[in-house]
Amino acid sequence: MTDTVLIETKSLVKSFGALRVLNGVSIQVHQGEALAIIGPSGGGKSTFLRCLNLLETPDGGDVIFEGQKINQKGTNVDKYRQKMGMVFQHFNVFPHMTVQENITLAPTLLKKKTPAEADEKALYLLERIGLLDKKDEYPRKLSGGQKQRLAIVRALAMEPDVMLFDEPTSALDPEMVGEVLDLIRALVEGGMTSVIVTHEMGFAREVSDRILFMSEGQIVEQGAPAQLLDHPRQKRTQDFLSKVL
Amino acid sequence: MTFTSVLQNIIKLLSKYWDVFLLKGVSVTLALSAITVCCGAVLGALLALMKMSPLRPLRWLVTAFVEVIRGTPMLLQLYVGYFIVPLMFPALGLGTFASISVALVINSAAYVSEIIRSGIQAVDVGQGEAARSLGLSKGQTMRKVILPQAVKNILPALGNEFITIIKETSLASTFFVGDLMTSYLIVKGATYLAFESLIIVGIIYFLLTFTLSKLVGAYERRLKQSD
Numbered sequence: 001m002t003d004t005v006l007i008e009t010k011s012l013v014k015s016f017g018a019l020r021v022l023n024g025v026s027i028q029v030h031q032g033e034a035l036a037i038i039g040p041s042g043g044g045k046s047t048f049l050r051c052l053n054l055l056e057t058p059d060g061g062d063v064i065f066e067g068q069k070i071n072q073k074g075t076n077v078d079k080y081r082q083k084m085g086m087v088f089q090h091f092n093v094f095p096h097m098t099v100q101e102n103i104t105l106a107p108t109l110l111k112k113k114t115p116a117e118a119d120e121k122a123l124y125l126l127e128r129i130g131l132l133d134k135k136d137e138y139p140r141k142l143s144g145g146q147k148q149r150l151a152i153v154r155a156l157a158m159e160p161d162v163m164l165f166d167e168p169t170s171a172l173d174p175e176m177v178g179e180v181l182d183l184i185r186a187l188v189e190g191g192m193t194s195v196i197v198t199h200e201m202g203f204a205r206e207v208s209d210r211i212l213f214m215s216e217g218q219i220v221e222q223g224a225p226a227q228l229l230d231h232p233r234q235k236r237t238q239d240f241l242s243k244v245l
Numbered sequence: 246m247t248f249t250s251v252l253q254n255i256i257k258l259l260s261k262y263w264d265v266f267l268l269k270g271v272s273v274t275l276a277l278s279a280i281t282v283c284c285g286a287v288l289g290a291l292l293a294l295m296k297m298s299p300l301r302p303l304r305w306l307v308t309a310f311v312e313v314i315r316g317t318p319m320l321l322q323l324y325v326g327y328f329i330v331p332l333m334f335p336a337l338g339l340g341t342f343a344s345i346s347v348a349l350v351i352n353s354a355a356y357v358s359e360i361i362r363s364g365i366q367a368v369d370v371g372q373g374e375a376a377r378s379l380g381l382s383k384g385q386t387m388r389k390v391i392l393p394q395a396v397k398n399i400l401p402a403l404g405n406e407f408i409t410i411i412k413e414t415s416l417a418s419t420f421f422v423g424d425l426m427t428s429y430l431i432v433k434g435a436t437y438l439a440f441e442s443l444i445i446v447g448i449i450y451f452l453l454t455f456t457l458s459k460l461v462g463a464y465e466r467r468l469k470q471s472d
């Protein structure tokens with residue numbers, strides 16, 4: 001982890017109709033840092049993560065990525081999204097493309113790579129996650145764990161500066177959770193800046209540099225994993241942890 | 246009127262007027278339906294795009310149009326087309342067939358726009374979000390990710406629309422455009438064998454729609470398998 005701030009939010013506010021889902025969220029994510037976000041269901045974790053790459057448009061506050069405020073009129077959001085990979089709970093792999101095409105679509109379409117380069121990178125990534133033999137299959141032939149690993153390398157193919165994970169294992173059968181967590185762990189150890197929303201407390205403890213506890217649209221508490229999980233200071237954190245641990 | 250006499254009359258009619266039924270009637274009905282569905286699909290796609298545009302007045306306009314088309318009888322729309330279209334484009338000298346075609350196309354476009362819109366909206370929102378999160382633009386996402394998946398929902402529904410249109414073009418016989426139902430009117434007028442002519446025309450309509458719906462069904466099953 002370095003001192004460079006990669007992503008920063010300032011007093012982020014977001015409502016859906018009358019429901020205020022984010023209520024002034026300010027954080028900094030440093031380059032190379034692995035940040036875990038935990039908290040009760042409906043607390044706004046997904047919404048917050050989706051505000052970072054502007055899949056949701058915040059109603060107020062700033063999203064600053066690599067020094068640029070990106071939530072304002074006139075910014076080319078697509079350009080910034082290319083540098084922010086996102087992994088979804090339900091994988092969202094493209095069912096009408098082969099495994100390899102899933103990976104090469106964005107880099108070639110966005111002219112980040114020539115088709116030959118993109119193929120080479122795709123094969124390298126597939127080799128790395130042990131799915132090289134599946135390169136010409138369609139995703140329907142893959143298990144949940146394989147789909148999620150495909151989704152992760154699809155994002156990696158754009159060579160992003162940060163990866164955003166939204167409960168990447170919560171739609172998986174238990175026996176497949178491990179393979180996905182292993183891949184994320186490897187990325188983090190390789191220095192990939194990561195923001196990970198997760199219900200896997202053990203994983204958050206082991207892999208993250210810092211944990212945020214988010215509830216009712218606010219960061220209630222944050223700290224190093226051991227500190228936050230073992231010695232939470234806030235009552236709401238204690239209540240939450242006593243239920244999940 | 247016994248069964249055998251009806252049968253004999255049918256055979257007689259078929260041998261004498263087969264070209265009126267099969268050549269003229271079927272071909273005009275199929276041509277009219279094909280024109281309607283093809284032009285209707287293009288216009289419908291345009292309407293669907295407008296309906297999904299961020300511009301509220303545009304969306305409102307399409308909604309109003311679709312509701313009006315859905316909420317008024319087809320025959321009335323054909324009458325409107327019959328009278329209005331030649332008045333609107335006098336220079337083109339459009340005949341009845343063209344005017345009726347225009348009315349059919351406009352009617353079909355309204356239904357097709359709903360088919361296309363719902364076909365697009367049936368694609369999981371996560372697909373679009375995943376594409377956007379990779380940095381694809383709205384248009385790229387639509388072309389490369391949403392539409393290829395939506396087509397699987399849209400094509401079978403378009404096939405069914407084609408079948409519906411085949412039946413609905415019979416209303417155009419009111420204007421004597423030469424379709425299959427017009428064949429019935431012609432033959433009935435010449436022979437006074439209304440019942441027998443109706444049976445012949447009914448069987449031809451049924452064979453057309455039945456075959457087509459089997460084809461659409463088979464195509465649909467094939468799409469399902471590739472999912």
Ligand SMILES: Nc1ncnc2c1ncn2[C@@H]1O[C@H](COP(=O)(O)OP(=O)(O)OP(=O)(O)O)[C@@H](O)[C@H]1O
Nearest residue numbers: 016019021039040041042043044045046047048167
């Ligand atoms: N698009 C939306 N429209 C309306 N309400 C929404 C929308 N997205 C989220 N919400 C609401 O916002 C609140 C926060 O949702 P969010 O998904 O951010 O919570 P979360 O912390 O990720 O929860 P979970 O752990 O269940 O995923 C919830 O009450 C949810 O119902």
Ligand SMILES: [Mg+2]
Nearest residue numbers: 045046047167
């Ligand atoms: Mg969530």
